[in-house]
Amino acid sequence: MALIAIVGGNGKIARHLIGALKDRGHTPLALVRNSDHASELEALGATVGILDIENSTDEDFGKAFDRSDAVVFAAGAGADGNIERKRTVDFEGSVKSIAGARLAGINRFVQISAMSVDRPVPEGLGAVWMAYVEAKRDADAALRASALDWTIIRPGGLTDEDPTGLVTLGDEVPRGQIPRADVAALLAEVIADNRTVGKQWEAVSGHTRIAEAINAMV
Numbered sequence: 001m002a003l004i005a006i007v008g009g010n011g012k013i014a015r016h017l018i019g020a021l022k023d024r025g026h027t028p029l030a031l032v033r034n035s036d037h038a039s040e041l042e043a044l045g046a047t048v049g050i051l052d053i054e055n056s057t058d059e060d061f062g063k064a065f066d067r068s069d070a071v072v073f074a075a076g077a078g079a080d081g082n083i084e085r086k087r088t089v090d091f092e093g094s095v096k097s098i099a100g101a102r103l104a105g106i107n108r109f110v111q112i113s114a115m116s117v118d119r120p121v122p123e124g125l126g127a128v129w130m131a132y133v134e135a136k137r138d139a140d141a142a143l144r145a146s147a148l149d150w151t152i153i154r155p156g157g158l159t160d161e162d163p164t165g166l167v168t169l170g171d172e173v174p175r176g177q178i179p180r181a182d183v184a185a186l187l188a189e190v191i192a193d194n195r196t197v198g199k200q201w202e203a204v205s206g207h208t209r210i211a212e213a214i215n216a217m218v
Contacts, residue, residue, distance in 0.1 A: 004191060005029045005068040005106075007053065007061075007097050008075025009046065010037045012160070013112060016184030017074065018046045024188055031064055053093040054085075061100025070108035070191055071101045073139075077132075086131040094139035098146050109148040110191055112183070113140050115156045115175065115202050140200065149197040151190050155183045156204040168206030169213040176204030186210050193218075 004021050006014050009030025018028040022045040030046040032038070038048040051064045053075055065071060075093050077085035094111060101109055117137040125133070143150045156176045163181035168174075186203055189210050190196040195218035208216070 001025050001027060002069035002192070003027045003029055003047075003067055005031060005049075005065045005071045006046075007031050007051065007071065007073045007093065009041060009048070010034070011074050011076065013158070013180045013183050013187075014072075014074040015041075015044060016163075016181045017072065017187055018044045020184045020188035021191075024192070026188075026191075029068060053096070054088045056096065058096050058099035058103060061096050062103030063100075065100050065104040065106055068104065068106055070110065071097055071106055072187060072191070073097045073109070073111045074187075076112075083128055083131040086128070086135045090132065090135035091139045091142075095142050098143060098148065101148060102146075107149045108191065108197075109143065109146075110151045110153065110187055111140065111143050112187070113152050113154040113200075115154045115173075115204075117154070144200070149194070151196045151198075152200040153183065153186060153190070154200065154202045156202070158183070164205060165209055166205065166207055167210055167213050168204050168208065169201050169210075169217055171201065173202045173204055178203055178205045182210070189214060 004026050010032045021028045028046040030041045031049045031051040033052045041048050049064050073094050077089040114136045117133050155178050158180050159177050161179040163179050
């Protein structure tokens with residue numbers, strides 16, 4: 001059994017991830033800014049810790065990760081239209097999580113990113129979306145440059161549909177959508193699979209079971 005710290009532990013994917021990790025015998029540590037969410041997350045099966053991403057230091061992150069075996073960066077500023085928070089949460093939160101993992105002696109680090117952020121940006125995107133793409137792109141670059149045992153998952157358009165357990169996985173895949181529950185199942189699968197270290201994959205719904213899709217990529 002491993003203790004898995006989830007940064008952004010109250011997010012929609014994170015909530016699914018809590019159950020997926022519990023099903024595999026792990027202990028999810030949901031790290032959240034607001035303690036009001038604690039009872040609900042505990043009911044899902046998580047241990048809850050408090051971590052304010054934007055106002056915490058590297059050292060605070062390291063303390064929050066204490067005794068954890070792996071870190072999942074699942075945080076995001078959401079669709080509130082705040083350009084600055086795309087940087088302070090999606091990028092700086094990732095960078096502080098990377099530093100905190102080092103301070104806590106944790107090597108395994110899995111990050112949720114977004115599809116296509118390394119590709120040329122289409123014209124006409126709004127400033128908020130551009131800020132989001134740049135933050136995710138730069139966070140991924142920082143993680144790839146680290147000495148951690150990293151895996152980056154870049155899902156397509158996220159939905160709240162029921163999970164299918166079937167995905168298309170690859171270095172680059174055609175644009176598509178994927179249920180958040182399937183992204184969580186994919187994350188839970190890769191965390192304990194050392195063959196996925198150093199891999200960055202895009203993921204959308206498909207016709208291949210998650211374990212089989214991973215086997216085909218390693």
